[in-house]
Amino acid sequence: MTRPAATQDSPPATGVSAIIVAAGRGTRVGGEIPKQYRDLGGKAVLRHTVEALLACSEIDTVTVVIHPDDHPFYERSIRDLASDPRMHAPVSGGATRQASVLCGLRALAPAAPDIVLVHDAARPFVSAGVVAASIAAVREGADASVSAVPVADTLKRIDMGTGHVTQTIDRTALHAAQTPQAFAFAAIFRAHEAAAAQGLNTLTDDAGVAQWAGMKVAVTLGDPANVKITSAEDLMQAEQQQALRTRNTHWETRVATAYDVHAFEPGDHVMLGGIPVPHDQGLKGHSDADVVLHALTDAVLATLCDGDIGSHFPPSDPQWRGVSSDRFLAFAIGRLRERGGEITHLDTTIVCEHPKIGPHRDRMRERIAEICATAASRVSVKATTSEGLGFTGRSEGIAALATATVRLPEYEQNALEG
Structure with a gap:
């Protein structure tokens, strides 16, 4: 699509x-x-x-x-x-x-x-x-x-x-x-x-x-x-x-979390939150390996009990090779809207030693909001290190955790489940 x-x-x-x-x-x-x-x-x-x-x-x-x-x-x-x-x-x-x-x-x-x-x-x-x-x-x-x-x-x-x-x-x-x-x-x-x-x-x-x-x-x-x-x-x-x-219409609130990780490989930038961030390495993946958008996509799909990114965009399918991950998140948001739902809040935490996330945080928030057609005030991006511990501490890759909070009409859920 x-x-x-x-x-x-x-x-x-x-x-x-x-x-x-x-x-x-x-x-x-x-x-x-x-x-x-x-x-x-x-x-x-x-x-x-x-x-x-x-x-x-x-x-x-x-x-x-x-x-x-x-x-x-x-x-x-x-x-x-x-x-x-x-x-x-x-x-x-x-x-x-x-x-x-x-x-x-x-x-x-x-x-x-x-x-x-x-x-x-x-x-x-x-x-x-x-x-x-x-x-x-x-x-x-x-x-x-x-x-x-x-x-x-x-x-x-x-x-x-x-x-x-x-x-x-x-x-x-x-x-x-x-x-x-x-x-x-x-x-x-x-x-x-x-x-x-x-x-x-x-x-x-x-x-x-x-x-x-x-x-x-x-x-x-x-x-x-x-x-x-x-x-x-x-x-x-x-x-x-x-x-x-x-x-x-009676609304119910649903909250789901997700996690994704990608290893480093040779390159000159990483895609994070829908934007290119300069770095002395790239991220390895079948698509553009945007670990932030992948985690957010899984979190949104999870609020719908609608599988995960791999079930909708399997890495075995060559059509997704190298594609921009904003398509995955836009798809998940489309599935949410198709069921009458709406985003309340999106939150992500990026775990890495490098690159520094702070200078790029606001651009990520704006880009995620743009992909989801929501306000940037509903999008939170945070970052932390793992204090030198584990694969992220050894600068072998980047991990991201995401939480999606959505509202769904209860009548829609009853129809889907009945």
């Missing part, structure tokens, strides 16, 4: 990228600011939506398409999430939703991801299961997939002149489309470019663009709770839904 650097403009190739369309004005909701930046349970609607997509570990990057005038709203809404390595810089949208999606696709073109998801900013309650189903449909061979729910109400066609019913429509095969909608990136990019070249800008969703271009669109089961906020009434109902979720 490729994890790009934070907020870069030309990301490297990734498997799955998500575009959140947030450039609309949302005038039907009313108020002085667009609906995607309105408060919903103490967070902006957009913040809920971004967090929902970041909770899906299969998503490698998230790009939000915004109105050019909305940068202050965006910055206030996203805040510390901007440091998540999966978040890319926001992209300015166009005059229509269709044009805005094309802006997002063009921004992703240098990366050429395999799959792209398009999701409405005003659907903050999308679940990881709905997202995963959309991705799976394209991975299994569909050109595109659309989340949808069967229409439950009886449908009537009305004569707009008289107001009389002219037809009762069979709803058996009818579904209401939602987002996310997933696509093979190259195909939907070509379709959007072709539609724009022909001046076609009235299609209301990206599945419509795909159909127009001749792509086959599969349907995956959506979620009635995955509502779109369009009107002031919708926003009120969303507030009630969010309040109910908050009220029904």
